[in-house]
Amino acid sequence: MLQTASLPAGDVESPYGEELEMYRETVRAFFRREVEPRVREFEEHGSDRAIWRKAGEYGILGATIPEEYGGAGAHRMAIMVAAEELGYAPSGATMGSFIGTDICTNFLVDHGTEEQKKAWFPGILTGDVIQAMALTEPESGSDATSIRTTAVRDGDDYVINGSKCFISNGSKADLIYAIVKTDPAAKGRGMSVILVPGDTPGVTRRRMITQGYKGGDTGEIFFDNVRVPVSNLLGEENKAMAMFIPTIGLDRMQIVARSVGAAQAAFELTVEHCRNRKIFGQRLVDFQNTQFMLAQMETEISVGRAYLDNLIRKMWAGTLTDADSSMAKIWLCELEFRTLDSCVQLWGGNGWMDENPISRMFTAARVQRIFAGATELMKSLLGRRYL
Structure with a gap:
């Protein structure tokens, strides 16, 4: 079971709550302003110290570090919001886990000594300390x-x-x-x-x-x-295994949040492409087959979003189970891959070209079914319950 807290009062639009949605806006702005313009550079050389320090300046690192150590003391689900934005940003397909490794901070928060916290928290917050x-x-x-x-x-x-x-x-x-x-x-x-x-x-x-x-x-x-x-x-x-157990479900949930974000972004990019692409004198979106494919994608993403929102509410209530996170890991990561596969099909040859974000997003989607426990492992964990 994950950290228990009260569901944010009065929040209808987002199950994350107002504070985490404000955090989302900051993360999205960071990717749009700081990461997207440099994506080709990062592809060649990897991330540099400057981009990590920029993340620190934006205040998106070490979100769960308590206020007495200079952090925001945010809820553990902050990592899910960051992961969802990592998926939603086309540059996320280049940057890999990137700021998603900030989940490591929770181990220091929960188990670190005062000496360890004082030694590492300041650098984590500023982006001077990259974690793995x-x-x-x-x-x-x-x-x-x-x-x-x-x-x-x-x-x-x-x-x-x-x-x-x-x-x-x-x-x-x-x-x-x-x-x-x-x-x-x-x-x-x-x-x-x-x-x-x-x-x-x-x-x-x-x-x-x-x-x-x-x-x-x-x-x-x-x-x-x-x-x-x-x-x-x-x-x-x-005692490493005992330390990992509370984090396993959260790690799966940040992966599935990323999948939903990536599927949504890919769909939006593809709708725009279909409205602009001309073939046989018509827009691609004018063909019924295109409309059917887009409708199918939008329906599946909407269902996936509703599923994720329900699981987030369980997290607030402290009732999310290992089975819940395992099923989410199976379904939502597979959803992302299906969506990206359909998007590439609609992009045609352009979707195979690396210059288009949809190409990189398609490749990135493949590893989601392996990260944090492969689909087959998730099925195995679920299957043991039936014995």
Whole structure:
């Protein structure tokens, strides 16, 4: 179950509430003014420090950091609003997870010591500290408990050895949340989270070139006898899985919010294209087949939006279950891909050209069915309930 709070009073238009909708306006303005004009640059070189600092200036990073530490103390659903806008912005198809990794901040909020919070919160808020959650390894994806990276206690230090891959912001992160085995014999019950500064000796990174998200800074991280103080342990030793459980559902929900945002943006771009594209002396939108395809897309997106809104209300009430988030991950990510596939069909050859945002959005939609638990894993988790 996720964080409980009261549903915003008097809010009919949006289940997020007035404060989070104001946050949405800020995030949307950031993408429109700061990210979209530089998208080609980011595709070539990845995001730079300047764009992260701009995000900090806009006040969209570290939203859940409590006010006493300089943050806004926003509800955890702020990450969903940011993710939805990441999907809605055409540049989001280039930027990958980008500010979505801000979900890492919740681990510091919930489990960090005073020393850790004071050390990292200021940089997170300004954009000077880029975060990355380092969990996935070459031999462990959906099965997180099979990770092999270890952290061995040596006096007042942990010595970390192993590697991570497919890590969002992994190639540039200043703060790496390394998920390691501190008790390998205990398997999933022997995992811990250790904070590793990106410039620690023995840490090396490699930027991974991906099918989509060209500016996403996806990285591979290697730990070669990396020494960090025991004080860098986040939370309790061997309690990583317990720390992750409250966040798993939220992570799925930010992915599905992004899917809804991307589907809506793709639909709007495609309607405009169909109104302007001429073929056989008529506008593309004048053909009945086009109208039927657009009507089908709009209907499915509207149903998807209603479904998401209902789940958001469950989140406010604290009644969202793992089954709810699993079903949402299946349905809404598949909805995004169906929508983008239909959009590309209506764009024709233009939709295959990288110069058009719809092409990049189509490619980006593919990974949504893998992120935060593949569709097949979600079905498996649901299926176990029937036994």
